[in-house]
Amino acid sequence: MAESYLQTPEGQREKQRVEEEGSALYRQTREIVLRPGVFGGILGVVNVGILGGLGYLSYKHWDEPVWDRRYVGGISAGTLALFTAQGYLAEQYREKEYPRRK
DSSP states (O other), X not given: OHHHHHTSHHHHHHHHHHHHHHHHHHHHHHHHHTSTTHHHHHHXXXXXXXXXXXXXXXXXXXXXXXXXXXXXXHHHHHHHHHHHHHHHHHXXXXXXHHHHHO
């Protein structure tokens, strides 16, 4: 049914409108997200999500007898590795971008 609607002139106009609206939304989002200084905020939201998710799962499964040193160590090492990689990337970005702004 959707294919037959797309064959009509009204369907073609609607398709064109949706494509233009989608590309405008993409351009606006890209402009906001890739603006200098915004990446740190997005990274902060990701970090809060990761820590919140880990905290929620820990709270939910705290009574289960699977919490031994391997799980806690693995989660701690993985989180530390992720944050270390983010710090390294942020430092590389800072060294690359800030000299261009001066």
